[in-house]
Amino acid sequence: MQAVPTLEALMLGKLDWSAIPFDQPIPLIAGGVVLVAILAVLIWVVVKGHLPYLWHEWITSVDHKRIGVMYILLASVMLLRGGSDAIMMRIQQAIAYQSQGYLPPEHYNQIFSAHGTIMIFFVAMPFVIGLMNLVVPLQLGVRDVAFPTLNSVGFWLTATGALLVNLSLVIGEFARTGWLAFPPLSELSYSPGVGVDYYAWSLQISGVGTLVAGINLVTTVLKLRTKGMNYLRMPMFCWTTLASNLLIVAAFPILTATLAMLLLDRYLGFHFFTNEAGGNVMMFMNLIWAWGHPEVYILVLPAFGIFSEVVSTFSGKALFGYRSMVLATMAICVISFMVWLHHFFTMGAGPDVNAIFGIASMIIAVPTGVKIYNWLFTMYGGRIRFATPMLWAVGFMVTFIIGGLTGVLVAVPPADFMLHNSMFLVAHFHNVIIGGVLFGAFAGFEYWFPKAFGFRLDERWGKLAFWFTFTGFWITFVPLYAAGMLGMTRRLQHYNVAEWRPWMIVAAIGMAVLSIGVICQIMQLVVSIRNREALRDRTGDPWDGRSLEWATSSPPPVFNFAFHPDVRGEDAYWDMKIAAQQQSLEHDVPEYQDIEMPRNSPTGFVCAFFATIMGFALIWHIWWMVILGGIGAFATFVVFAWRDHDEYVIPAAEVAAIDRVNLEERRSLVSMAGAI
Amino acid sequence: MSMTATAGRAHADPHHIGLVIEHPGPAPKRTVTAYGFWVFLLSDIVMFSCFFAAYAVLVNQTADGPKGSEIFEQRNVAIETVCLLLSSFTCGMASIAADVRNRFWFYLGMAVTCVLGLIFLAIEFREFADLVSRGYGPSRSAFLSAFFSLVGCHGLHVSAGVLWLLTMMAQVFAKGFRADVLRRMMCFALFWHALDIIWVGVFSVVYLLGGGA
Numbered sequence: 085m086q087a088v089p090t091l092e093a094l095m096l097g098k099l100d101w102s103a104i105p106f107d108q109p110i111p112l113i114a115g116g117v118v119l120v121a122i123l124a125v126l127i128w129v130v131v132k133g134h135l136p137y138l139w140h141e142w143i144t145s146v147d148h149k150r151i152g153v154m155y156i157l158l159a160s161v162m163l164l165r166g167g168s169d170a171i172m173m174r175i176q177q178a179i180a181y182q183s184q185g186y187l188p189p190e191h192y193n194q195i196f197s198a199h200g201t202i203m204i205f206f207v208a209m210p211f212v213i214g215l216m217n218l219v220v221p222l223q224l225g226v227r228d229v230a231f232p233t234l235n236s237v238g239f240w241l242t243a244t245g246a247l248l249v250n251l252s253l254v255i256g257e258f259a260r261t262g263w264l265a266f267p268p269l270s271e272l273s274y275s276p277g278v279g280v281d282y283y284a285w286s287l288q289i290s291g292v293g294t295l296v297a298g299i300n301l302v303t304t305v306l307k308l309r310t311k312g313m314n315y316l317r318m319p320m321f322c323w324t325t326l327a328s329n330l331l332i333v334a335a336f337p338i339l340t341a342t343l344a345m346l347l348l349d350r351y352l353g354f355h356f357f358t359n360e361a362g363g364n365v366m367m368f369m370n371l372i373w374a375w376g377h378p379e380v381y382i383l384v385l386p387a388f389g390i391f392s393e394v395v396s397t398f399s400g401k402a403l404f405g406y407r408s409m410v411l412a413t414m415a416i417c418v419i420s421f422m423v424w425l426h427h428f429f430t431m432g433a434g435p436d437v438n439a440i441f442g443i444a445s446m447i448i449a450v451p452t453g454v455k456i457y458n459w460l461f462t463m464y465g466g467r468i469r470f471a472t473p474m475l476w477a478v479g480f481m482v483t484f485i486i487g488g489l490t491g492v493l494v495a496v497p498p499a500d501f502m503l504h505n506s507m508f509l510v511a512h513f514h515n516v517i518i519g520g521v522l523f524g525a526f527a528g529f530e531y532w533f534p535k536a537f538g539f540r541l542d543e544r545w546g547k548l549a550f551w552f553t554f555t556g557f558w559i560t561f562v563p564l565y566a567a568g569m570l571g572m573t574r575r576l577q578h579y580n581v582a583e584w585r586p587w588m589i590v591a592a593i594g595m596a597v598l599s600i601g602v603i604c605q606i607m608q609l610v611v612s613i614r615n616r617e618a619l620r621d622r623t624g625d626p627w628d629g630r631s632l633e634w635a636t637s638s639p640p641p642v643f644n645f646a647f648h649p650d651v652r653g654e655d656a657y658w659d660m661k662i663a664a665q666q667q668s669l670e671h672d673v674p675e676y677q678d679i680e681m682p683r684n685s686p687t688g689f690v691c692a693f694f695a696t697i698m699g700f701a702l703i704w705h706i707w708w709m710v711i712l713g714g715i716g717a718f719a720t721f722v723v724f725a726w727r728d729h730d731e732y733v734i735p736a737a738e739v740a741a742i743d744r745v746n747l748e749e750r751r752s753l754v755s756m757a758g759a760i
Numbered sequence: 761m762s763m764t765a766t767a768g769r770a771h772a773d774p775h776h777i778g779l780v781i782e783h784p785g786p787a788p789k790r791t792v793t794a795y796g797f798w799v800f801l802l803s804d805i806v807m808f809s810c811f812f813a814a815y816a817v818l819v820n821q822t823a824d825g826p827k828g829s830e831i832f833e834q835r836n837v838a839i840e841t842v843c844l845l846l847s848s849f850t851c852g853m854a855s856i857a858a859d860v861r862n863r864f865w866f867y868l869g870m871a872v873t874c875v876l877g878l879i880f881l882a883i884e885f886r887e888f889a890d891l892v893s894r895g896y897g898p899s900r901s902a903f904l905s906a907f908f909s910l911v912g913c914h915g916l917h918v919s920a921g922v923l924w925l926l927t928m929m930a931q932v933f934a935k936g937f938r939a940d941v942l943r944r945m946m947c948f949a950l951f952w953h954a955l956d957i958i959w960v961g962v963f964s965v966v967y968l969l970g971g972g973a
Contacts, residue, residue, distance in 0.1 A: 230795075295800075299796055299799045309783055309785070310785055311783065311784065312782050314781070314782070314783045333806075334806055337804065337810070338810050341807045341814075344909075345909065348905070354905035354908075355902040358902075362818060362822065363905075364817055364818060371814075648785055648786070728935075
């Protein structure tokens, strides 16, 4: 018998006042504070009259540099959110010995799920995609990415996903299933609330954004390169970007399909992963990790690219073994699809299968080792400058090697049977993700900040941030290795084993040190913005760089380059500088031409607005709103497709005026260097 | 020569491996758009391959419900296949018409494509409705879940394609054969043909292999 739905159920679906957690002070107060902060910022923006500027210059911008900066801003804000979750977990485990601690189990479970989801999808992903967006077109010597408006759509859809995850803090709940929502726990019978729906829909929406970014960057690297930029002359960061985005294109559809199946199970009673009617839970494990393992390399390959640029620049040498580095990158790209089973050795695949995947997992460490040696040999015999980006790079090498070694350890199936799902594993993947991806993101942030904004970051605060983060990291995670060896499993809300306690307390202290590092990073930004005139970089080349992004001014003009640079070898800009010194600076006036650039468009923002409505409505079963959101999104695209002018022209005279200023600054720099 | 315009040291062949072909510079817009769309299609095919894989895993998990051979009607599937393959041909005709800027043949080709697509969808919808009414809906067994998802996912793509097709016709009507409209038409044609290829997979894996056993 079917009950006739009430008007309220039709209008609001599952949503009612019980969705607001009045009985849980922590999320309520946290949500309230964030809400007030957002409102305050909005009011400040409107009152100060910054809204038109923000709308025209940022929100509707299709400039790859601006979109890159917005990605990084999103990632930084989400890093604070995910970091707060981490602090709460460390405090809970430090005090929850033979007691309940201060977080009830259902809340604690939401926190570790949200921490993982946010850190991977809304910190690491947008951070590396932001850096790739910002830098790759500049390094390739072109004026924009392949699809500028789509780029904006991709960013705003990612932001939609982040918004929905954070909305779950105050309206409803988040998943309690861990960051990959394994069934049958994530099925409707065990997770009847909206938590898993928040998880799945926010990842579906941001997943579309990521796929769009991936397609865009693959096409950019393969089809938009300046004259003479042959594949084997591309900077290493472009190569790792290519590999990483090929992985996005090949792996993210798997995530989309898998989550779609889970959602069909939950919404329409399908039986993909249920215990009944022939559903197969192991299929979820295989599918999700067929995406999940490449994802690890999607994140870390761009970081490898950043370190390659940084190590070579600050050693004053060309990258050692460039071609072996390219080969290693592409080898990782391929092998990353052949190791997924090592995430569930214990789940009954049998000794033969386990052995094959164990060996494959050890093999993938080989190209990574090649890279480490290449960086070391690049430094060998170089004149090394230990500026902040270089500190992060060296810190990375030390940290990542240890993390990699513990990884090879758990790649041995018998060892994995002991360590599976233990704190040892938690320590291992934090060791590689923080030591690899986060250190890489910070190195890239410090390295390219002057390019994006035209002034350098304060070195003193930057170095403090590095040392606190580096030390804090080790104090936090070495105890977790130890606790894992003592048999402590992951995701424990409380425990009764006395031997684990001291390690948990040390880890909490480490977390405090790590937090000081984060505060230093924020201080660095504040201090640098305040002293921006003193830190101004007028040359566009503050680090004595080697690739083309340093050949234009900081910040670059909207068109990046007045002329498409003509590349004749690796380290294109380094060659230009040498040539300019040897040829005693010719001063003929180049013939400037008009430049056509894509117009700004609110398509991305409007599309994300409707996607937010649609996602929220899907989570709460508000079907009329789903239809409304869908129609709105379609209408947005039609309006975009109907516009008549998608480009505007920058006249040659304006290009000339902008370019001359930069040329003058640069000539004086080169002549100074020549005099020495 | 300005120094930002040229990289000075002329070492075209730093590793002495012989001939180096200089990259000519950024590709034209048409090439870039088509290339990007191809990359998208590849990603879409990856997504389909997951549904194919799920179907292969679950095909025998009938939970005492019907097997494929008991519910598939080969005659309907044959008509569906003919419709879709023919529509690919008419879509190709519309593409040629767009390239030679012939509105009449463009509209005709697109309209026939649309009708064939709608017939395909109608048959599929009838098949689904019939199965559900007999109690063989997607929640009956894991096999039926996988079947409905794989075939339905293709059906959703065709529906989206029909919507795109109509938008495309409206756009040619309003804007004519502009360069950007032609680029979109090229992408649409690629999309429609890709759906055909996927249908060949669905037809073979689901209906041919499952129908006989």
